[in-house]
Structures are given as structure tokens and as C-alpha cells.
Amino acid sequence: xxxxxxxxxxxxxxxxxxxxxxxxxxxxxxxxxxxxxxxxxxxxxxxxxxxxxxxxxxxxxxxxxxxxxxxxxxxxxxxxxxxxxxxxxxxxxxxxxxxxxxxxxxxxxxxxxxxxxxxxxxxxxxxxxxxxxxxxxxxxxxxxxxxxxxxxxxxxxxxxxxxxxxxxxxxxxxxxxxxxxxxxxxxxxxxxxxxxxxxxxxxxxxxxxxxxxxxxxxxxxxxxxxxxxxxxxxxxxxxxxxxxxxxxxxxxxxxxxxxxxxxxxxxxxxxxxxxxxxxxxxxxxxxxxxxxxxxxxxxxxxxxxxxxxxxxxxxxxxxxxxxxxxxxxxxxxxxxxxxxxxxxxxxxxxxxxxxxxxxxxxxxxxxxxxxxxxxxxxxxxxxxxxxxxxxxxxxxxxxxxxxxxxxxxxxxxxxxxxxxxxxxxxxxxxxxxxxxxxxxxxxxxxxxxxxxxxx
Amino acid sequence: xxxxxxxxxxxxxxxxxxxxxxxxxxxxxxxxxxxxxxxxxxxxxxxxxxxxxxxxxxxxxxxxxxxxxxxxxxxxxxxxxxxxxxxxxxxxxxxxxxxxxxxxxxxxxxxxxxxxxxxxxxxxxxxxxxxxxxxxxxxxxxxxxxxxxxxxxxxx
Numbered sequence: 165x166x167x168x169x170x171x172x173x174x175x176x177x178x179x180x181x182x183x184x185x186x187x188x189x190x191x192x193x194x195x196x197x198x199x200x201x202x203x204x205x206x207x208x209x210x211x212x213x214x215x216x217x218x219x220x221x222x223x224x225x226x227x228x229x230x231x232x233x234x235x236x237x238x239x240x241x242x243x244x245x246x247x248x249x250x251x252x253x254x255x256x257x258x259x260x261x262x263x264x265x266x267x268x269x270x271x272x273x274x275x276x277x278x279x280x281x282x283x284x285x286x287x288x289x290x291x292x293x294x295x296x297x298x299x300x301x302x303x304x305x306x307x308x309x310x311x312x313x314x315x316x317x318x319x320x321x322x323x324x325x326x327x328x329x330x331x332x333x334x335x336x337x338x339x340x341x342x343x344x345x346x347x348x349x350x351x352x353x354x355x356x357x358x359x360x361x362x363x364x365x366x367x368x369x370x371x372x373x374x375x376x377x378x379x380x381x382x383x384x385x386x387x388x389x390x391x392x393x394x395x396x397x398x399x400x401x402x403x404x405x406x407x408x409x410x411x412x413x414x415x416x417x418x419x420x421x422x423x424x425x426x427x428x429x430x431x432x433x434x435x436x437x438x439x440x441x442x443x444x445x446x447x448x449x450x451x452x453x454x455x456x457x458x459x460x461x462x463x464x465x466x467x468x469x470x471x472x473x474x475x476x477x478x479x480x481x482x483x484x485x486x487x488x489x490x491x492x493x494x495x496x497x498x499x500x501x502x503x504x505x506x507x508x509x510x511x512x513x514x515x516x517x518x519x520x521x522x523x524x525x526x527x528x529x530x531x532x533x534x535x536x537x538x539x540x541x542x543x544x545x546x547x548x549x550x551x552x553x554x555x556x557x558x559x560x561x562x563x564x565x566x567x568x569x570x571x572x573x574x575x576x577x578x579x580x581x582x583x584x585x586x587x588x589x590x591x592x593x594x595x596x597x598x599x600x601x602x603x604x605x606x607x608x609x610x611x612x613x614x615x616x617x618x619x
Numbered sequence: 620x621x622x623x624x625x626x627x628x629x630x631x632x633x634x635x636x637x638x639x640x641x642x643x644x645x646x647x648x649x650x651x652x653x654x655x656x657x658x659x660x661x662x663x664x665x666x667x668x669x670x671x672x673x674x675x676x677x678x679x680x681x682x683x684x685x686x687x688x689x690x691x692x693x694x695x696x697x698x699x700x701x702x703x704x705x706x707x708x709x710x711x712x713x714x715x716x717x718x719x720x721x722x723x724x725x726x727x728x729x730x731x732x733x734x735x736x737x738x739x740x741x742x743x744x745x746x747x748x749x750x751x752x753x754x755x756x757x758x759x760x761x762x763x764x765x766x767x768x769x770x771x772x773x774x775x
Binding site for chain 2: 269272273276279280283284285287289292293296297300301304305315316341373376377380381382385516520521522524525528529531532533593594596597
């Protein structure tokens with residue numbers, strides 16, 4: 165079955181990413197189940213970069229030539245790859261009745277979206293007209309032909325398309341239905357990364373609740389597999405979330421291994437969609453600020469993991485005369501639009517069908533009285549989320565097309581980039597709520613225990 | 620005041636959770652009510668459900684054109700162009716809204732096929748030269764009677 169083949173290839177991509185994580189020797193104390201979902205993100209970047217490099221060096225995209233180097237790395241680092249660490253996070257934790265209900269709900273969502281992703285071929289417009297169009301072109305050409313950028317009038321980065329091309333090469337055919345499993349994997353990874361990271365901040369039960377709330381957002385479900393799979397927005401949301409989490413980890417511990425992994429992720433983030441580039445640049449500015457603050461200037465070296473792929477791509481665009489992004493062809497800032505743009509964007513925040521009441525809760529969480537400790541954790545998340553929102557505002561101020569039309573076409577996809585980070589911030593803000601202080605919740609808890617005792 | 624803010628925040632989380640819970644059950648019910656019928660469909664049948672008549676149209680063009688040819692779409696239908704580009708690669712698809720400013724020699728130098736989508740809109744005197752060619756294929760949509768196309772070969 166073709167879906168099984170694609171699943172095996174996804175596992176191979178995870179393993180390639182896992183190799184990087186083991187070689188860097190980061191996440192030594194984390195369980196394998198958590199590392200897998202970071203490894204997927206690294207693996208996607210690795211295979212895309214491999215195809216890009218092979219194409220420019222004239223190396224054939226033969227499956228053996230693609231897998232070979234990774235097997236060599238396994239041989240060289242075989243002692244480091246399989247350390248003794250736990251596989252699951254629950255081996256030493258006693259799960260409460262409510263936790264088990266939450267796990268069932270989360271797994272139901274994951275099953276539902278996985279099922280949705282494989283029953284239909286790609287049907288999202290940008291999926292077949294852009295991302296999988298490029299994947300098909302590169303697969304059929306056997307390389308990245310610069311003339312394809314002119315044919316498609318596109319200068320978008322290649323990572324997501326090359327991820328799909330890699331899958332097509334391994335299965336030996338263009339299958340725009342089975343490949344959607346790789347887009348579902350971003351949905352799964354967003355949920356897993358959110359759960360494992362939140363657990364350290366808010367405890368098991370709250371992390372399960374907020375993971376469920378994130379994965380149940382209809383827009384995220386659609387992009388994970390139901391109708392809108394095949395686009396790059398959920399992937400970018402994943403990379404922005406992971407980069408934000410790793411940035412917070414780095415600022416907490418100033419661990420160079422975390423910095424190396426963070427820069428790997430930022431390098432890939434800048435190569436998912438054009439919206440990832442300013443985000444990664446801004447995070448790098450924050451990193452440099454902290455490096456100067458702690459005066460460890462050798463920490464600047466890992467930044468090359470972000471800088472080199474980025475410069476390489478910009479050079480490729482210049483040398484091959486790729487078309488300029490339509491936003492910048494007749495650059496002009498229409499300041500008169502600002503009120504209209506803000507009002508039109510705001511309408512999406514109250515789109516209950518797409519977002520439930522996520523954005524209302526997010527705004528409410530900003531005004532919650534928080535302890536200094538929680539505020540110091542949340543500060544950088546808020547900075548990153550608001551930076552990205554301001555960037556989207558800027559895009560609509562310079563767009564050459566009608567701003568209202570443009571916003572209505574894309575805003576639901578742009579907000580996916582920051583939705584996971586927003587749910588993460590809400591969860592951390594909720595730690596200030598000590599549920600023991602609410603009498604009604606004590607009553608509910610007592611009733612639930614009595615109900616449980618009946619069984 | 621602080622307690623009210625926290626209570627309001629908690630209330631919003633409970634509302635959010637409740638809506639998500641019932642939405643999840645509703646989503647799951649769609650497997651039985653909407654999605655099961657997709658499982659037994661063939662790939663072609665699924666694509667017809669998603670893309671309608673476009674699927675049959677591009678299959679026809681695929682069969683009637685050479686693999687590495689260039690096809691000029693004359694249509695106001697943007698979806699036809701973008702979807703055609705996806706379906707027909709490695710054939711290259713190009714797009715123009717009308718033929719009024721084109722003449723036959725320019726067409727022949729740059730393209731191998733001409734596809735007029737809803738050609739009755741272009742039956743003007745200036746296009747009569749084009750219509751002197753015999754069509755390679757014609758297509759009438761099964762569902763939309765206004766959607767039809769004519770494929771011409773520009774090979775000598």
C-alpha cells in the first residue's frame with residue numbers, strides 16, 4: 165500500500181533528523197517520543213537541502229545516492245545514536261481519570277486528521293498550483309531547473325516542495341494523495357511539541373488540555389489533512405513554535421547545544437515560506453543581544469547554521485535571475501490603508517468557525533495579572549507573536565492588489581503561523597490560575613471522584 | 620478586580636474547551652456521514668468529485684497532446700489555466716484571455732497546440748484563420764453546458 169511506503173519514508177526523514185540531534189548531543193534527558201517530533205522538522209530541512217545541493221552539483225537524485233550518505237553517518241556515529249533513554253514520558257507518571265480522557269480526545273483528533281489526509285488527493289488551490297506543482301516539476305525533471313521559477317513566476321523557498329519531491333523519488337511516482345501524510349505529520353508534530361514542552365511549564369493535565377485545544381482548532385485540522393493539506397502554512401507554524409520554544413530554552417540555560425539546534429531550525433524556518441525569513445532574522449537579533457549580554461562571543465559561530473543556507477538561497481535567486489516577489493515589484497507603503505487593514509484583519513480574530521475563541525482568550529490572557537517569573541517566560545513569546553502580526557500588517561500596506569481582497573484571501577493562513585505559539589502562551593499564562601481557589605471546581609472535582617468510584 | 624479577571628479568563632477557557640469537545644465529536648461523526656463514501660472511490664472518481672469536469676477535460680488534453688509540447692490556453696477561466704498547468708506537466712501551459720491581437724504565425728512559432736476554452740466567445744472575423752484548422756479534440760462539459768473547449772494542433 166502506497167500510504168505505508170510514505171509512512172516508512174516519513175520515518176526515514178525522522179531518523180535523518182534524529183541523526184542530527186544525536187550528533188549535536190542535545191536533548192540527552194528527553195524521552196525518545198519527544199525527540200521524534202523535533203527530528204521530523206530537522207529531517208525535512210536536511211532532505212530538502214540534500215536535493216537542492218545535489219541538483220546544483222549535478223548529482224543524480226537516485227534513491228541509493230540519497231540514502232547512502234545518511235547510512236554513512238549512522239556508521240560513523242553508531243555509538244552515539246542509540247543511547248539509553250526512556251521511550252515514553254508516562255513510564256513513571258500516574259495518570260488521573262481526567263488525563264486519560266484528554267489523551268483519548270487528543271488521539272481521536274490525530275486519528276481523524278490522519279484519516280482525512282489520506283482519503284482525498286490535494287484539493288487546496290495553493291497546494292496543487294504552487295507547492296505540489298513544484299514538487300511534481302522537480303520530480304519529473306530530475307533536478308531543479310531554474311527556468312521552472314520563471315514558468316511558475318515564483319521565487320518562494322523550496323523546502324516544502326523538495327520534501328514532497330523526496331517522497332515522490334522514494335515511491336517512484338507522483339502521488340498527491342499519499343504525500344499529504346507528510347503534511348499531516350506537521351499537525352501531529354505541533355501537538356506533540358506543544359504537549360512535551362508545556363509539560364515542563366504547566367504540568368501534565370494543563371499541557372494535555374491545551375494540546376487538545378490547539379489540535380481541535382478547525383483551521384489547524386483543515387491544514388493538517390482536511391481539505392487544506394498540501395500548503396506550507398502549518399509547517400511554518402510548526403517551525404515558528406519550535407524556534408520560539410528553543411529560544412526560551414536558550415535564554416533560560418544559555419546552553420550552546422540548544423543554540424545550535426535553534427539555529428538549525430531558524431535556517432529551515434527561513435526556507436519554508438517568505439514569511440519565515442523576517443521571523444528568523446528577528447530571532448537572530450534577540451540571540452545576538454543575549455550573546456553580547458553574557459559575553460560568550462564563541463556562541464556567534466552556530467549562527468552560521470542559519471546564515472549560510474539563507475545566503476546560499478539568496479545567491480541562487482540572484483544568479484538565476486528569479487522573479488522578484490510581486491509585493492516588491494512596485495514598492496510603495498500605502499499608509500492610508502492602515503485603519504482598513506486593521507479592521508479587516510480583526511474580523512478574522514472573531515471567526516469562530518476557524519479559530520473557536522482562541523484569539524479572544526489570547527487577548528484576555530495578555531491582561532491577566534502574572535507573576536514576574538511567568539512574565540519573564542512569556543515576554544519573548546509575546547514579542548515574537550506581535551512582531552509577526554506587525555509584519556503581516558506591513559505586507560498589506562505594501563500589497564499592490566486590493567488590500568481587503570488580499571487580506572480575506574490569506575489572513576486565515578497567515579494566522580496559522582502564530583496560532584500554536586499563541587496557544588502556548590495562553591497555557592503558560594494560565595499557570596497563574598490556582599484552581600484550588602475556586603469552590604465550584606472543588607465541587608466538580610468531588611463529583612467526578614464519586615462518579616469514578618462507581619466503576 | 621484581579622479575581623474577576625482570573626474568573627473571566629477561566630470562564631473563557633471552559634467555553635473554549637466545551638466548544639472544542641462538541642466539535643471533536645461532530646468531526647468524528649463526519650467519518651460516518653460524509654467521509655466513508657470516499658473510501659471505495661477510485662482515484663479518478665475522487666478527482667471528478669473535487670475538480671468536476673476539469674478532470675475529464677485535462678485527461679482528454681493529456682491523451683491528445685505530445686508530452687513536451689507547449690499549449691496556449693485561450694480562456695478567462697483562471698482555474699482552468701492553473702489546474703491545467705498542474706495536470707499537464709511536462710507539457711507547458713500558457714494563458715491569454717483572448718486572441719484578438721495574435722496572428723497565426725506568432726502562435727505557430729511559440730506553441731504547439733491551441734486550446735480555446737468556451738470558444739463561442741471568440742468567433743470573430745479576426746479569429747477566422749484559427750478556426751480554419753481542424754480541431755484535434757472537442758470537449759463539452761457534462762455538468763456545465765456553457766463549459767466547452769476545442770483543441771487545435773499548430774503543427775504543420
